[in-house]
Amino acid sequence: MASGIKDKVVILGMGCSKFGERWESSPSDLMVEAFEECIQDAGIERNQIEAAWFGAGIDAFGVGASAMPLAIALRLNYIPVTKVENMCATGTEAFRGAVYAVASGACDIALALGVEKLKDTGYGGLPQRTRGVENDMYWPNLSAPGAFAQLATGYRAKHGLNKADLKRAMAHVSVKSHANGTKNPKAHLRRAITEEQAINAPYIAEPIGLFDCCGVSDGAACAIVTTPEIARSLGKDNRISVKALQLAVSNGTESGHESWDGSYLKTTRIATQRAYDEAGIKDPKKELSMTEVHDCFSITELVTMEDLQLADEGHAVNDVLDGKFDADGNTPCQIDGGLKCFGHPIGASGLRMIYENYLQFQGRAGDRQLADPTLGLNHNLGGFPHQNICSISIIGAYD
Amino acid sequence: MIGITAWGAYIPRARLSKQAMADANTWFDAGLKSLARGERSICNWDEDTITMAVEAGRDCLSALKDNTVASLYLASTTLPFLDRQNSVVVTEALNLDKHIRTMDISASQRAATSALISLLESNVQNNAMLVGSEHRRSKAGSRAEMLWGDAAAAVTVGSDDVVAEFLGAETRAEDFVDHYRGQDAEFDYDWEERWIRDEGFLKSVPAAVNALLDSAAISAGDITRFILPTDQARTPGAVAKKIGINVDAIVDNQITTCGVAGVAQPILLLAGVLEKSNPGDLILLVGFGQGCDALLFRATEQIENCKPLLGVAGALARRREEHNYNRFLSFNNLIERDIGKRSEADKQTFLSGYNRRKDLLTAFIGGRCRECGTVQIPKEKYCVNPECNALESQDDAIFSDKTGTVKTWTADRLTFDWSPPAYFGMVEFDGGGKLMMDFTEVEEGSIDSGSKVSMHFRIKQFDSQRGFRKYFWKASPL
Numbered sequence: 001m002a003s004g005i006k007d008k009v010v011i012l013g014m015g016c017s018k019f020g021e022r023w024e025s026s027p028s029d030l031m032v033e034a035f036e037e038c039i040q041d042a043g044i045e046r047n048q049i050e051a052a053w054f055g056a057g058i059d060a061f062g063v064g065a066s067a068m069p070l071a072i073a074l075r076l077n078y079i080p081v082t083k084v085e086n087m088c089a090t091g092t093e094a095f096r097g098a099v100y101a102v103a104s105g106a107c108d109i110a111l112a113l114g115v116e117k118l119k120d121t122g123y124g125g126l127p128q129r130t131r132g133v134e135n136d137m138y139w140p141n142l143s144a145p146g147a148f149a150q151l152a153t154g155y156r157a158k159h160g161l162n163k164a165d166l167k168r169a170m171a172h173v174s175v176k177s178h179a180n181g182t183k184n185p186k187a188h189l190r191r192a193i194t195e196e197q198a199i200n201a202p203y204i205a206e207p208i209g210l211f212d213c214c215g216v217s218d219g220a221a222c223a224i225v226t227t228p229e230i231a232r233s234l235g236k237d238n239r240i241s242v243k244a245l246q247l248a249v250s251n252g253t254e255s256g257h258e259s260w261d262g263s264y265l266k267t268t269r270i271a272t273q274r275a276y277d278e279a280g281i282k283d284p285k286k287e288l289s290m291t292e293v294h295d296c297f298s299i300t301e302l303v304t305m306e307d308l309q310l311a312d313e314g315h316a317v318n319d320v321l322d323g324k325f326d327a328d329g330n331t332p333c334q335i336d337g338g339l340k341c342f343g344h345p346i347g348a349s350g351l352r353m354i355y356e357n358y359l360q361f362q363g364r365a366g367d368r369q370l371a372d373p374t375l376g377l378n379h380n381l382g383g384f385p386h387q388n389i390c391s392i393s394i395i396g397a398y399d
Numbered sequence: 400m401i402g403i404t405a406w407g408a409y410i411p412r413a414r415l416s417k418q419a420m421a422d423a424n425t426w427f428d429a430g431l432k433s434l435a436r437g438e439r440s441i442c443n444w445d446e447d448t449i450t451m452a453v454e455a456g457r458d459c460l461s462a463l464k465d466n467t468v469a470s471l472y473l474a475s476t477t478l479p480f481l482d483r484q485n486s487v488v489v490t491e492a493l494n495l496d497k498h499i500r501t502m503d504i505s506a507s508q509r510a511a512t513s514a515l516i517s518l519l520e521s522n523v524q525n526n527a528m529l530v531g532s533e534h535r536r537s538k539a540g541s542r543a544e545m546l547w548g549d550a551a552a553a554v555t556v557g558s559d560d561v562v563a564e565f566l567g568a569e570t571r572a573e574d575f576v577d578h579y580r581g582q583d584a585e586f587d588y589d590w591e592e593r594w595i596r597d598e599g600f601l602k603s604v605p606a607a608v609n610a611l612l613d614s615a616a617i618s619a620g621d622i623t624r625f626i627l628p629t630d631q632a633r634t635p636g637a638v639a640k641k642i643g644i645n646v647d648a649i650v651d652n653q654i655t656t657c658g659v660a661g662v663a664q665p666i667l668l669l670a671g672v673l674e675k676s677n678p679g680d681l682i683l684l685v686g687f688g689q690g691c692d693a694l695l696f697r698a699t700e701q702i703e704n705c706k707p708l709l710g711v712a713g714a715l716a717r718r719r720e721e722h723n724y725n726r727f728l729s730f731n732n733l734i735e736r737d738i739g740k741r742s743e744a745d746k747q748t749f750l751s752g753y754n755r756r757k758d759l760l761t762a763f764i765g766g767r768c769r770e771c772g773t774v775q776i777p778k779e780k781y782c783v784n785p786e787c788n789a790l791e792s793q794d795d796a797i798f799s800d801k802t803g804t805v806k807t808w809t810a811d812r813l814t815f816d817w818s819p820p821a822y823f824g825m826v827e828f829d830g831g832g833k834l835m836m837d838f839t840e841v842e843e844g845s846i847d848s849g850s851k852v853s854m855h856f857r858i859k860q861f862d863s864q865r866g867f868r869k870y871f872w873k874a875s876p877l
Contacts, residue, residue: 146811
């Protein structure tokens with residue numbers, strides 16, 4: 001019987017570049033920026049890294065194929081480097097590879113780095129790209145907001161909500177994240193907005209408006225992981241460990257079988273329960289200090305609150321409007337601004353979420369520091385509501 | 400007895416106001432004011448000769464007892480492919496048997512009537528389908544643009560359940576060049592209307608018709624309905640008068656409701672006439688172009704039993720007003736519109752991959768699991784039912800004739816679409832199966848979760864770099 005990942009691996013150091021429209025920066029520049037912060041934080045030499053996992057989501061517009069871009073950018077010492085890609089859940093995949101490598105005993109110190117260079121397309125939004133030879137022949141040419149708007153119409157139909165009530169709750173999600181983003185110097189979007197602004201913004205994909213969408217950003221984030229024992233021997237007392245790492249990948253049931261009604265994320269529910277079991281969490285509403293969720297769109301965050309068992313089914317609208325996930329709420333969500341305002345460089349986002357846990361648990365989160373956080377959940381989602389990849393990582397103080 | 404056994408029709412829903420067309424163009428040609436009455440049918444961006452032919456063919460099949468035909472001919476001068484038999488695409492979209500005889504007929508405004516004669520005079524198997532379909536091409540601001548329309552119509556020929564008995568035909572072949580379209584030309588080049596009327600219609604039509612009436616021993620005064628496809632409003636009257644056909648028999652060319660639909664026009668008008676005919680009615684059908692064809696029919700007692708789902712009256716009535724002339728220009732590539740950088744992505748069709756998925760893409764075939772009964776699309780190796788997941792357990796299940804319910808949807812303004820916003824969403828089919836698919840013919844506010852939809856064969860994408868176009872099925876609100 002597998003014993004799970006809980007407390008087998010700790011984070012030795014982390015780094016994150018500034019996210020945003022980094023017109024002047026190449027993917028390599030972004031990688032180096034995140035890595036330099038990370039390795040200094042870890043307090044080790046580059047040559048102590050024994051293996052690396054490299055995440056980049058959209059090859060055609062980013063770094064190019066294979067693991068070589070990372071090895072070259074960081075001048076890694078001919079160590080094994082694995083390239084991973086799982087759409088917007090890529091960052092957590094890189095982290096999972098490094099953590100599993102250490103947990104297995106195959107190496108003592110491993111690196112995970114995710115990067116994305118999205119602002120080289122010449123237009124707003126994510127790059128227009130192929131979905132594969134066969135899929136391109138019959139899939140709708142759906143944009144990301146178009147895909148997630150489906151979740152809004154599905155959720156609204158399931159719970160019999162009127163358009164205005166759901167839109168107001170979606171607006172609250174974005175207003176909260178913008179408020180949090182103003183306190184994060186590395187965030188892409190650092191301007192507060194009002195509920196009226198969010199509600200009245202033009203539609204991108206009905207009912208998703210401009211302020212329901214996250215930032216499309218350039219950026220990189222990375223982590224160096226090791227065992228608790230090695231971390232202690234390196235003088236790390238305030239250790240942060242991995243409590244759970246779970247991944248659920250759609251098998252086509254949601255998109256092809258009537259058992260899924262389009263109002264929730266099946267993968268999130270499955271991965272979340274597995275993660276709670278792995279971490280030994282019985283009551284997430286009480287036990288979790290914070291969440292970083294994949295708020296690619298406001299509706300995703302709202303529905304995810306239910307899928308994470310932080311809101312009862314059908315009650316997310318009220319819980320959101322009641323402020324339960326605001327900075328001063330019961331379980332603050334996106335205290336760093338989230339994808340919404342920190343930004344969403346695809347390959348980096350999963351690691352950026354963990355980076356915020358790491359800062360918060362060490363009391364290093366500056367103006368946005370929460371009071372005594374100890375346990376955080378990160379929800380990193382790739383794909384579309386009807387067909388997706390969901391990663392859940394739970395990070396906490398190592399006892 | 401050989402004759403027509405069924406008919407069907409399709410007219411694009413969008414009807415462009417001729418006043419809007421005139422408003423945009425009379426600054427150049429004040430004469431267009433005289434044509435600014437009524438409306439014309441225009442293809443949506445995702446419609447063409449093939450998609451309209453599929454709709455007309457489907458409508459015609461709905462009136463046949465066994466819903467199938469042994470051959471399918473497609474007549475048009477606006478076939479999307481010059482070398483790839485367009486009629487075969489139509490037969491596959493209609494899920495017709497692969498043993499079917501197929502042919503494309505083109506290169507003249509009488510292509511459809513010539514094909515119809517050929518079918519009627521051959522010993523056809525029950526039934527042979529002829530589809531006329533035309534997505535007309537004309538220059539911006541031209542009279543043709545004001546007078547023409549896009550449409551398709553289908554008839555079947557056979558010997559059982561004949562609704563209009565074939566009494567005979569006559570052809571007069573003469574190279575009278577009223578207009579032409581050369582190999583490399585995008586548009587027609589034509590000559591003066593009055594000359595076409597006097598030296599063309601008024602000479603060759605009476606010659607052919609009189610010969611036909613003589614051989615059939617029928618007098619011109621007994622003709623109940625006289626169909627002369629032309630965009631010249633007064634010419635049918637002049638020709639009828641010359642032959643001795645009653646003025647009441649003249650069939651209107653629908654210039655102010657649909658527009659003259661090229662090769663489809665004689666079949667469309669014939670279908671419209673059959674829809675209103677009584678047993679015994681004598682119907683004279685003419686096709687004009689490099690001479691003319693003339694065909695004579697007599698409606699039988701069976702005429703009252705033929706009821707296509709839509710028909711010409713239904714197709715004319717199912718309309719959506721369009722007042723934006725600019726949109727018509729864009730859809731027909733008559734203006735170079737800025738359609739954004741998202742449109743620049745390569746849209747190559749990988750033909751081997753297309754061939755593998757042809758059952759899904761053209762015939763809209765999914766699967767029904769023999770083990771658990773679950774209906775699904777696409778058809779894959781393992782059954783989608785998580786309680787089953789049986790291997791290679793699925794029989795073909797046709798989805799093109801299914802209706803469904805919208806579960807989720809959006810109007811996407813970010814993604815590239817020829818007519819934004821792009822509507823798409825999850826459709827759950829009646830009888831099982833679901834698919835994330837494009838919608839078409841959606842008017843703002845006409846779609847929500849719970850809306851009922853039907854399936855329509857449409858253009859999915861153009862690959863203008865390689866002259867290819869992809870087709871797939873889309874959902875439309877019922």
